[in-house]
Amino acid sequence: MSSNTVRGGTMSSRKLRWAGVRNRSHLAVRVLTIGLFVGVCVLFAAMSPIFLMPSNLLNIVRQTALLAIMSFGMVSVIIVTHGEADMSVGGITGLSAAVAVVLLVRGAPTALSILAAIATGLAAGLLNGILVTKVGLLPFLATLATMNMAMGLEQVLTKGTYVPFADPFIGFVANENFLGVPASAFLLLLVYLAFYSLLDHMPTGRKIYAIGGNLQAARASGIDVAKYTVLTFALSGLSCGLAGVLLVGRLSGLTPLAAAPLLLDVLLAGYISSILSSVGAPSVSGALFGAMLVGVLSNGLAVIRVPTFYVNLVKGLLIIIVVAANALQRRRRSIS
Amino acid sequence: MHTGAENRPIVALRRPLLKWTFVAEYGTLAAFVTMCLVLSAIAPGFLTFDNILTILRQISVLGIISLGMTLVMASGGIDLSIGEALDAGALVSISLIAAGFGAVPSILGGLAGGLVIGAINGLLVAGFGVMPFLATLGVHSMVMSLEMVYTRGGLPIYPYGGVPASFNFLGRGFIGPVPFPVVALAACLLLFYLMLHRLTLGRYVYAVGENPEASRLSGVNVRLVTFGSYVIASVIAAFAGIILASRVSSGQPLAGEPYLLDSIAAVFMGRTVSREGKASILGSLVGAAFLGTVMNGMTLLNVVFYMQTFIKGALLLGVLALASYARTRRT
Numbered sequence: 001m002s003s004n005t006v007r008g009g010t011m012s013s014r015k016l017r018w019a020g021v022r023n024r025s026h027l028a029v030r031v032l033t034i035g036l037f038v039g040v041c042v043l044f045a046a047m048s049p050i051f052l053m054p055s056n057l058l059n060i061v062r063q064t065a066l067l068a069i070m071s072f073g074m075v076s077v078i079i080v081t082h083g084e085a086d087m088s089v090g091g092i093t094g095l096s097a098a099v100a101v102v103l104l105v106r107g108a109p110t111a112l113s114i115l116a117a118i119a120t121g122l123a124a125g126l127l128n129g130i131l132v133t134k135v136g137l138l139p140f141l142a143t144l145a146t147m148n149m150a151m152g153l154e155q156v157l158t159k160g161t162y163v164p165f166a167d168p169f170i171g172f173v174a175n176e177n178f179l180g181v182p183a184s185a186f187l188l189l190l191v192y193l194a195f196y197s198l199l200d201h202m203p204t205g206r207k208i209y210a211i212g213g214n215l216q217a218a219r220a221s222g223i224d225v226a227k228y229t230v231l232t233f234a235l236s237g238l239s240c241g242l243a244g245v246l247l248v249g250r251l252s253g254l255t256p257l258a259a260a261p262l263l264l265d266v267l268l269a270g271y272i273s274s275i276l277s278s279v280g281a282p283s284v285s286g287a288l289f290g291a292m293l294v295g296v297l298s299n300g301l302a303v304i305r306v307p308t309f310y311v312n313l314v315k316g317l318l319i320i321i322v323v324a325a326n327a328l329q330r331r332r333r334s335i336s
Numbered sequence: 337m338h339t340g341a342e343n344r345p346i347v348a349l350r351r352p353l354l355k356w357t358f359v360a361e362y363g364t365l366a367a368f369v370t371m372c373l374v375l376s377a378i379a380p381g382f383l384t385f386d387n388i389l390t391i392l393r394q395i396s397v398l399g400i401i402s403l404g405m406t407l408v409m410a411s412g413g414i415d416l417s418i419g420e421a422l423d424a425g426a427l428v429s430i431s432l433i434a435a436g437f438g439a440v441p442s443i444l445g446g447l448a449g450g451l452v453i454g455a456i457n458g459l460l461v462a463g464f465g466v467m468p469f470l471a472t473l474g475v476h477s478m479v480m481s482l483e484m485v486y487t488r489g490g491l492p493i494y495p496y497g498g499v500p501a502s503f504n505f506l507g508r509g510f511i512g513p514v515p516f517p518v519v520a521l522a523a524c525l526l527l528f529y530l531m532l533h534r535l536t537l538g539r540y541v542y543a544v545g546e547n548p549e550a551s552r553l554s555g556v557n558v559r560l561v562t563f564g565s566y567v568i569a570s571v572i573a574a575f576a577g578i579i580l581a582s583r584v585s586s587g588q589p590l591a592g593e594p595y596l597l598d599s600i601a602a603v604f605m606g607r608t609v610s611r612e613g614k615a616s617i618l619g620s621l622v623g624a625a626f627l628g629t630v631m632n633g634m635t636l637l638n639v640v641f642y643m644q645t646f647i648k649g650a651l652l653l654g655v656l657a658l659a660s661y662a663r664t665r666r667t
Contacts, residue, residue, distance in 0.1 A: 083467060135657045136664055140414070140469060141604055145653040148597060152646030160642055264477055271470065309484035316477030319470060320460060327465040 014200075014209035015281035018079065032325075033276055037293050044300035051303050058182050062175065064295030065184035066246045070262060071269035071287040072195040073125075073236030078270050078282045079199070080232040081139050082212040088128060088143040089240050089266050091150030094259035096121045096244025098157040101254040104165045114170070117248075118241035124150060125237015129230030147263075155256050164253035174249025184246060191239065195284045208232060209281070264312070265294045268319050275326045363659050364608045368626050375629070379636040387632070389515065395628035396517035397422075399621060400576040401595050402602040403528045404569030406620040409603050410532060411565040412545035413461060413468035417453060418573045418599060419592030420479035424449035425574025427483065427493065429503075430587035434495035439503040443578055450574025451567060453479060458563035476596075483589045493587035507583030517579050524572060529617045541565060542614065598627055601652050608659035627652075 044051040070089050077086040100117035104110070124146055131142035173183045199205035207228050211218045219225050243262075248254055272293060273286025294315070301311050376383040401418055408415045415421075429446030437445070453475065460471035484490055509516040532538035543551040544561045552558045573592070581587055605626055606619025630651060634644045 085469070131653070131657065136660045137656060141600075141656070144597065144600065145649055145656070148649035149646055149653070152642060152644075152649055155642040156640075156646065264473070267470070267473070307485070309481050309489070312477045312481035313485075316474040316479075316481065318474075319477070320466065320474035323466045323470040323474070324460065324464045327467070 014206045014213075015277060015283065016279055018082075018209045018213035018281040019277075019279035030276055030278065033272065033293075037289075037296070040293075040297060040300060044296070044304060047304045048300075051300055056299070056303065058177070060295050060299045061185050061188075062182045062250070063299060064291050065182070065188040066243050066250065067262065067265050067269060067295055068188055068288055068291035069191050069239050069246070070243045070266045071273075071291045072191060072284055073232075073239035074266045074270040075273055075282050075284055075287040076195070076199065076208065076232040077139070077236050078274070079212045080208050080229050082215075084139040085267055085270065086128065086143045086233065086236045087140060087263065088124065088147035088150060089236065090260040090263040091147035091154070092121050092124045092237055092240035093244045093247060093262060094154040094254075094257060095124065095150040095157075096241040097247045097254045097259065098154040098163075098244075098256070100170075100245055100248050101163050101165050102157050104167055104248075105163060110167055110169045113167075114245050117244050118238060121237045121239070121241020121244060122234055123237070125234040125240070126230065128237065129233035132233065133226040133229050151257060151260065158254060158256045160256055162253060162255045165248070166252045167248070170245060170249040171252065172249075174246050187242075187246075191242065192284065192288055195235075195239075199284050204228070204231070264315055264319070265291075265298070268294050268315060268322065271319065271322050271326065275322055280326055363662060364605055364622065364626070364655055367655055368622060368629070371626075371633070372629060375633040375636075379633050382633060382636055387636075389513075389518075391625075391628050391632045392518045392521075393515050394632065395624050396515075396521040397576045397580050398595060398598050398602065398628060399521045399624040400524050400579070401573050402599045402606075402620040402624045403524055403617060404572040405599040405603050406606065406615045406617055407528065407532060407541065407565045408468075408569045409615040410538075410545050411541045411562055412548065413562065413565065414472065414600070415457060415566060415569050416469060416472040416596060417457060417476040417479060418472075418569060419594070419596040420476055420483070421450040421453045421570035421573035422577035422580065422592030422595060423483055423589065424453055424479065424570075425577030426581035426591060427486065427577075427587040427589065428574075429578045430493050430495060430499075430581045433499055433503060434493060439500050442503060443506075446578045446581075447571055447574050450570040450572075450577070453574075454567035454570025455563075457570065458566035461566060462559040462562040480590065480593075487587075487589040490589045492589065495586070499582070499585045503582055504585065505582070506579050507581070507585075517583070520575075520579060524575075525617065525621060528572075532617055545615075598624075602627055604656060605652065608655065613663065626655075 041051075050056055070093060074086055074089055078084070096117040099120045100113045103113040103116055108116075128139075128143050128146050131137045131146070132139050135142075137145075172178075173187060176183055178186060199208060207218070207223045208231075210221075210223060211225050211228055215225065244259070247259055251258060269287050269290030270282060272290030273284075274280055274282040276286040276289055277283055297314065297318070298311065301314065302308075306314075381387055401422060404421075405415060405418055425446040428449035429442040432442035432445045433439075457472050457475055460466045460475070461468050464471075487493065506516060506520070511519050532541060540551070540556050540561050543554075543556055544558050548558050551561075576595075577592065580591060602623030603615050603620050605623030606621070607613050607615050609619040609622050610616045627648065630648055631644065634647060639647065
């Protein structure tokens with residue numbers, strides 16, 4: 001029996017080592033999570049005829065694409081920091097969107113605006129990475145400060161009001177169908193494949209999991225911890241830059257701070273990925289599922305006409321349940 | 337010829353211009369003093385008795401909340417729902433006033449509101465072992481949503497027939513020439529200083545923050561200390577909320593939100609003041625004063641509102657980055 005063959009089948013050794021366990025945990029939590037997903041779908045479908053309409057399902061995909069793309073970056077940060085998060089995702093997405101929309105309004109070509117938005121996201125992500133590795137700030141603090149500054153700049157750029165701009169190409173990618181499927185789904189698939197192959201199948205991903213699993217051991221075995229930590233924060237910034245472009249398409253312009261509430265959704269998606277894994281290790285595929293769950297919840301609650309105020313209540317409750325389940329899962333494992 | 341210069345160690349020749357040890361220990365204080373000096377030179381009306389009293393009054397609510405945040409962070413956690421605890425204090429007490437209760441039961445009710453939020457946080461973190469920032473983020477989101485439901489989408493609560501004078505005193509009263517909120521800040525400061533830096537309790541809090549496992553093995557009730565720090569932090573935040581409600585004679589929903597980041601910032605700035613880089617009561621006071629003075633100065637200088645957030649963030653990051661860098665360079 002090879003070292004990564006465990007009860008219940010094989011699993012990549014990088015995730016087992018990240019979680020610091022040899023055995024898989026009980027199936028119950030995972031079954032419950034997937035059951036929750038199926039359950040809310042059935043509930044929404046029973047309560048509203050709109051929910052299962054093809055047009056609404058496609059709408060869910062469009063809404064989820066933005067969220068999922070941000071979640072992939074978030075999950076990389078969660079992995080490398082062993083559970084800490086990038087608090088600046090909402091801020092960076094908003095700032096990137098503001099850069100894109102301001103350039104578009106001034107008459108810059110679409111391609112240039114998109115590139116500028118992505119570059120802004122990347123730069124903000126690099127700043128996070130440098131603050132964490134070179135300056136030595138805690139990830140939570142560094143990203144919180146970046147979030148604040150990004151939100152400030154976003155409001156300066158948009159002068160605090162809605163900036164309308166309907167770019168045909170960005171609008172197409174964000175809102176239209178291509179071959180009968182939302183165009184953003186193709187973008188989502190591309191980004192997913194890139195993150196999935198990087199983190200689950202390439203040496204870089206193995207090193208990122210290794211740093212999160214045991215920092216000292218990773219350093220001792222010669223992994224350039226700073227380099228890969230900066231890389232994950234940069235990836236998170238990059239995905240936020242891309243999400244910012246999609247946001248401009250979704251809103252046909254930009255409402256300042258429209259991206260701020262996404263932080264909770266992205267955190268939720270990232271941590272759901274963790275309880276979905278049999279050993280409690282976060283993963284890109286889990287984040288995709290988490291984003292889908294959050295997307296379905298947001299859409300379904302709106303479709304069955306739950307007031308917006310209650311939506312945050314549900315999400316807040318969910319994040320507590322998810323993380324508490326994860327904590328209990330770990331505690332049980334460490335006893336057995 | 338023997339001058340002695342050859343015997344000097346090479347290190348001395350490359351002595352840096354700036355002593356990092358000095359920067360690490362006094363950098364934040366020096367930055368604060370410099371900023372005050374610059375502001376007194378360029379901002380009209382900065383260095384007047386009235387304005388200093390205004391700054392003190394402005395930082396009193398932030399200062400009181402920062403004390404609670406200091407306690408939680410010293411115990412190794414963080415409380416992202418502290419703004420909602422403030423709101424709970426404000427909204428519950430004002431609602432009770434509106435329902436015709438007197439000042440004392442309303443204040444106690446407000447404090448109880450904070451207590452409930454703190455107990456939920458404490459239960460999640462100490463009981464279930466949930467990561468502090470996620471547990472309190474969930475509570476933050478839930479309580480905020482409940483607030484919106486309770487206030488029908490964010491309508492402020494104005495008690496019919498006004499607010500009794502005894503309740504009003506908390507936010508608007510004076511003791512001698514000093515506003516009551518400033519007196520309250522000083523009293524809370526003393527209380528927390530004694531608790532955290534002079535009593536065994538404080539030693540336990542720091543021990544739990546440093547190494548929970550070692551504390552548990554040496555007989556500290558880690559869960560109780562953790563639970564207690566969240567409860568105390570929320571109650572003190574609710575107290576700050578009551579002062580705020582009394583000052584504006586109404587309950588403003590979501591009034592606590594901006595205080596969250598400022599209190600975290602104050603504690604982190606305060607950590608750069610202490611020699612070991614720990615969260616400390618006096619450090620957090622310096623942090624709160626720093627932030628309050630920056631905001632006051634920018635208002636006096638007519639800086640655009642949106643730019644103020646950015647400048648505050650950048651300044652904070654600058655101080656933290658410098659202190660953190662200096663600490664790594666210190667021998």
